[in-house]
Amino acid sequence: MDHPPIQPGTAAFSAITAEITRAMNSVVDGKQDAVRTALRVLLAGGHLLIEDVPGVGKTLLARALAKTVGGSVNRIQFTPDLLPSDITGVSVFHQERHAFEFRPGPVFAHIVIGDEINRASAKTQSALLECMEEHQVTVDGTTHRLQEPFMVVATQNPAESEGTYPLPEAQRDRFMARITMGYPDSAAEVAMLKHHMDPLAEHSPLQLLRQVTSPDQVLRMVEAVAQVHVSDAVAQYVVALGRATREHPEVRVGASPRSLLQLLRAAKAEAALSERDYVTPEDVVTVSVSVLAHRLILQRRSGADEDHAERIVAQALHMVPAPTPNAQR
The missing domain is CATH 1.10.8.80 (Magnesium chelatase subunit I, C-Terminal domain)
Structure with missing residues (x-):
């Protein structure tokens, strides 16, 4: 049964976005603007690039968004030796069937977290171009559709950091928005220390974060936003x-x-x-x-x-x- 889009300006739309925002802010201390931008990009059907020095919560923001939305989530750690097929997937010959079988890569998820994307070569980074623009992967002449909604949340260290490659211009253009996290203010940093100071704690704030909505509902909201x-x-x-x-x-x-x-x-x-x-x-x-x-x-x-x-x-x-x-x- 098809459900109508959840229209902007209605109580239902506002309630869902407010709950997602509240949940993410409970984990990502003192970064309300970054949280709003991440949610904005999700609703606009885009992809988000987060750039800053290590340790300021880039990956935490991506994980918090993924957990509140639900659906499938995959994380890719970009390294200099990462290959394009490590992202998109590869065709493997099946001995018993005497045929090639496609094994999907980690890009087949609703939300893909690309950690330190600029530590991989330009060739590997370019493997995401088709995925981000057309929501599909072509391997050995066969096209495979990605799940909807589909969003890439990539983090990168500043270009002058050791062991980084600049993102190709075409790659940067695929990201709807780029933000920097920056250091939290003093009050937020104290709150963060209280939340995370015990490494032996049974549950971290991220583990306690609950799913707020579903991929199907997010897709309906994206369709409604497009009609604004x-x-x-x-x-x-x-x-x-x-x-x-x-x-x-x-x-x-x-x-x-x-x-x-x-x-x-x-x-x-x-x-x-x-x-x-x-x-x-x-x-x-x-x-x-x-x-x-x-x-x-x-x-x-x-x-x-x-x-x-x-x-x-x-x-x-x-x-x-x-x-x-x-x-x-």
Whole structure:
């Protein structure tokens, strides 16, 4: 029996998203913005890249999201010797049947956690391109569909860290949003120490986290978010922001049409989380830095590229006039 989508702005939609948020915040101390971004990307049908130094909770955030949503979860530890087939799967000859049999790789799950994705070579990283864009895997000429909903939550260490490879531009473009965790504030860090200080404790906070929803329900919510209304004025605003990044003198490659589509999808999810069924310019502003900055290619490369790209997006938001309230709906 088919169930109707759970519409944004309804009590049912708000109750589920509020419960997911509450559960994740109980485990990931002091990172409310990161939690909201992760949920936003899930509802927009995208993928999330979390970049920061080791030990600030990147993997914990990914695991908390996976556990609250339920469904199948696989973790891939990226290493320099990892092969593409270690991710997608491989065809193995079956002696008794005298035929090749496909053995699925860890990418066949609702949520795939890619730990330290930039420790693998570009060739191995590229194994995720088809998975993330088309939700399928092609091995030996045969296409295998992935489960729905499908989301990759990848973590990476800063590019200057030892033993890391830069993510290819095409790979970075597949991630809807990129965030950094940052260090927690003092109160959150004290709370974290209290939660995790006993290594012999029978249950960790993550183990106590319970499933809030189901993959089928999440899929219905994703379908509903896709129907959130976008006015012509807001769509024109998004295009103007993209063009402003392309025309910036310090940018070699600005926001692509695909990135603008991702921006609009993220804005729809932000509107839904704000209990609305239409997008406002404020929704676009809220998600712009996390969606656009990691896609910009600057004229000069340096260790501060990410911060510089974020400032360029902020400048575009300041320069491009937002539509008037009367034109938003």
